[in-house]
Amino acid sequence: MIAYAARRLLSAVPLLFFLSLFVFLLFELMPADAAVISAGENATPEQIEQVRENLGLNEPLWSRYFDWAGGLLHGDLGTSLFSSQSVTSTILERLPVTASLALVSMVLVVLIGLPLGVMAARHPNSWLDRGLSSFASLCMSVPPFVLGLLLAVAFGILLPWFPPTGYTSVADGGISGWLSSLVLPAIAVAAVPIAELARQTRGSFLDVLGADHVRATRAKGMPEGSVVLKHGAKNAAVPIVTVLGLQVNRILGGSVTVEFVFALPGFGALAVRSVVQQDLPMVLGIVAVSAVIVVVVNILTDLSYGLLNPRMRR
Amino acid sequence: MTDVLVEPEVASDPLAPVLKIECLNVDFHTIDGWVRVVDDVSLVVPAGTTVRLVGESGSGKTVTSLAAIGLLPPDTTRVTGSIRLAGEELVGASSARLSRRRGRDVAMVFQEPRRSLDPVFTVGYQIAEVLRRHEGLDRRAARSRAVEMLDRVGIADAERRFGAYPHEFSGGMCQRVMLAIALACRPRLLIADEATTALDVTVQKEMLALMNDLQDELGVAILFITHDLSVVAETCDWVNVMYAGQVVESTAVDRLFHEPRHPYTEGLLAAIPDPQRRRLQAIPGVVPAPTSWPTGCRFSPRCDYAREGVCTSGAIPLEPAGGAQLTRCARHAEIELKGVLA
Ligand SMILES: Nc1ncnc2c1ncn2[C@@H]1O[C@H](COP(=O)(O)OP(=O)(O)OP(=O)(O)O)[C@@H](O)[C@H]1O
Ligand code: SF4
Ligand SMILES: [Mg+2]
Numbered sequence: 001m002i003a004y005a006a007r008r009l010l011s012a013v014p015l016l017f018f019l020s021l022f023v024f025l026l027f028e029l030m031p032a033d034a035a036v037i038s039a040g041e042n043a044t045p046e047q048i049e050q051v052r053e054n055l056g057l058n059e060p061l062w063s064r065y066f067d068w069a070g071g072l073l074h075g076d077l078g079t080s081l082f083s084s085q086s087v088t089s090t091i092l093e094r095l096p097v098t099a100s101l102a103l104v105s106m107v108l109v110v111l112i113g114l115p116l117g118v119m120a121a122r123h124p125n126s127w128l129d130r131g132l133s134s135f136a137s138l139c140m141s142v143p144p145f146v147l148g149l150l151l152a153v154a155f156g157i158l159l160p161w162f163p164p165t166g167y168t169s170v171a172d173g174g175i176s177g178w179l180s181s182l183v184l185p186a187i188a189v190a191a192v193p194i195a196e197l198a199r200q201t202r203g204s205f206l207d208v209l210g211a212d213h214v215r216a217t218r219a220k221g222m223p224e225g226s227v228v229l230k231h232g233a234k235n236a237a238v239p240i241v242t243v244l245g246l247q248v249n250r251i252l253g254g255s256v257t258v259e260f261v262f263a264l265p266g267f268g269a270l271a272v273r274s275v276v277q278q279d280l281p282m283v284l285g286i287v288a289v290s291a292v293i294v295v296v297v298n299i300l301t302d303l304s305y306g307l308l309n310p311r312m313r314r
Numbered sequence: 315m316t317d318v319l320v321e322p323e324v325a326s327d328p329l330a331p332v333l334k335i336e337c338l339n340v341d342f343h344t345i346d347g348w349v350r351v352v353d354d355v356s357l358v359v360p361a362g363t364t365v366r367l368v369g370e371s372g373s374g375k376t377v378t379s380l381a382a383i384g385l386l387p388p389d390t391t392r393v394t395g396s397i398r399l400a401g402e403e404l405v406g407a408s409s410a411r412l413s414r415r416r417g418r419d420v421a422m423v424f425q426e427p428r429r430s431l432d433p434v435f436t437v438g439y440q441i442a443e444v445l446r447r448h449e450g451l452d453r454r455a456a457r458s459r460a461v462e463m464l465d466r467v468g469i470a471d472a473e474r475r476f477g478a479y480p481h482e483f484s485g486g487m488c489q490r491v492m493l494a495i496a497l498a499c500r501p502r503l504l505i506a507d508e509a510t511t512a513l514d515v516t517v518q519k520e521m522l523a524l525m526n527d528l529q530d531e532l533g534v535a536i537l538f539i540t541h542d543l544s545v546v547a548e549t550c551d552w553v554n555v556m557y558a559g560q561v562v563e564s565t566a567v568d569r570l571f572h573e574p575r576h577p578y579t580e581g582l583l584a585a586i587p588d589p590q591r592r593r594l595q596a597i598p599g600v601v602p603a604p605t606s607w608p609t610g611c612r613f614s615p616r617c618d619y620a621r622e623g624v625c626t627s628g629a630i631p632l633e634p635a636g637g638a639q640l641t642r643c644a645r646h647a648e649i650e651l652k653g654v655l656a
Contacts, residue, residue, distance in 0.1 A: 212429040218385055219424075220444045220495060221417030224409070234434045309434055310479040 097266035117201020148188035245301035384412035438476030
């Protein structure tokens with residue numbers, strides 16, 4: 001199991017390099033010049049040339065790429081073109097905000113998406129099921145940042161229940177301050193994942209609850225709660241966990257724009273700013289960290305299959 | 315355990331029927347509205363005996379048995395009439411009450427043993443679970459009883475096999491496990507719905523022998539459902555033949571083979587595959603769907619003895635045809651039917 005996880009992590013390394021190369025080339029194709037950006041607005045041509053030399057931009061592309069990759073192996077992601085801060089420390093500083101947002105969103109996804117899906121599957125084609133399915137379609141058609149704006153206006157300004165913008169850390173505002181600064185952005189981020197999870201949960205449970213072995217479990221006289229929540233859930237779990245794993249990616253994606261809307265000083269807002277500023281080292285660092293997160297989530301999802309389904313054990 | 319409510323009549327009479335179905339009707343809610351699938355079925359299973367329910371595919375055997383164990387979905391079915399299990403009325407009983415009866419007083423094994431076991435729980439867990447549910451055993455006691463049951467149904471090395479998953483077992487072994495689950499709490503009635511049909515012939519024989527042994531040992535009554543009359547000959551006391559949602563003949567097993575009193579039974583007997591007789595002939599045609607049951611005798615379109623008028627004008631009642639034998643044929647007194655045993 002551990003060997004398997006290690007193998008999977010290693011297999012992610014080529015992916016990471018491919019991705020970073022892609023971003024490297026992308027930036028190479030852009031008209032903007034990192035030296036010009038870094039030197040500031042009123043720099044003379046000489047100053048710019050100096051910066052270019054300092055940043056190593058006169059080196060050929062492949063050499064710059066391997067420099068960066070070499071640093072990556074030591075956890076050194078380079079230096080921001082703007083703040084002249086280390087990329088690694090900037091990202092680490094902002095990660096807790098995004099992690100908080102992702103955590104609260106994930107809790108919402110599981111606590112709302114799962115029960116809605118199970119209820120819909122228990123009473124297929126009931127008014128509840130139909131209502132949920134329209135609600136899910138609605139959720140899926142609104143982009144997270146639009147929902148974020150609507151929520152900020154409705155429950156941050158018109159009804160000032162939650163702070164419309166900004167982040168409060170646990171250290172500054174305690175758990176309740178922290179939570180209330182995250183409620184609206186988390187709802188914005190979680191809406192689509194909730195809908196997707198509910199849809200998958202409904203489908204999986206519907207299949208399982210109609211299976212012969214569920215009828216046999218009922219024939220043993222097991223109470224309905226055990227039939228649905230023990231036998232049903234364990235059988236339906238694999239596709240549900242798969243979709244849940246995918247929602248982590250979605251939540252990270254959604255947090256990019258939503259953090260921007262709510263002015264949360266997180267990873268996503270950093271990504272938006274870095275791309276706008278064409279801060280290549282920062283963008284590369286963000287890509288690298290995101291790729292690692294996605295790969296780790298995929299590995300966890302894969303490992304859970306073996307736990308959930310005895311036929312999938314290696 | 316609070317539910318020791320047994321009717322006095324049953325408590326005092328060990329030969330009282332363990333299952334008594336009277337005038338059972340089952341309707342399904344479909345897109346065409348309510349459709350009757352089981353029509354006025356009555357049958358009795360005396361304690362400790364084996365009663366068979368025979369008929370071609372689609373005649374309503376499974377629906378009847380699911381009604382008897384309270385497993386029809388309440389929102390899409392309507393059940394009327396009376397089903398009494400050890401004296402207790404099941405029609406109209408709450409689902410919580412029914413679930414306390416299932417697995418304890420009445421149990422069921424199904425046609426597809428592999429698909430009837432939960433693939434993600436061990437076979438041992440699935441046996442222990444029913445013991446913990448109905449006998450309130452703790453984990454360890456349930457485990458050791460489950461191992462005993464596995465051993466009793468002929469799974470070798472039961473202690474080690476407790477932790478096996480269904481996909482590690484053959485179909486025959488899965489059906490043995492199903493039997494262990496069904497009989498773990500010593501029910502009074504076992505419903506076996508085509509329990510041996512999916513197994514190959516030798517395994518089928520072993521399975522029937524095992525059910526016989528366990529029946530003798532535990533005194534459980536068996537309602538044995540099959541579409542194959544050849545299985546009926548084995549050991550059985552009484553046979554009910556079903557056709558298009560109705561019981562068309564009800565008789566002791568020896569009478570059935572010697573002197574069938576319904577043309578459908580005669581047809582089924584002629585269809586028994588028998589290497590000595592070599593004249594296998596299936597009844598032409600198929601069982602009509604519940605939406606297109608003919609008026610009058612439902613078998614009339616396929617019946618060689620059918621007469622316009624007497625057979626097709628009105629519903630045919632189930633009538634005595636000598637002794638306790640019952641038949642639903644308007645012409646049973648005038649026609650001569652062939653059995654298979656001399
Ligand atoms: N859930 C349902 N909804 C509507 N009709 C149903 C449903 N279940 C069964 N039926 C119908 O009831 C009739 C009797 O079915 P049943 O399964 O009891 O037959 P059977 O005698 O057990 O046949 P088989 O040998 O194929 O198991 C069939 O015509 C079937 O189409
Ligand atoms: S009633 Fe008529 S059609 Fe029906 S079985 Fe008897 S003889 Fe045949
Ligand atoms: Mg059936």
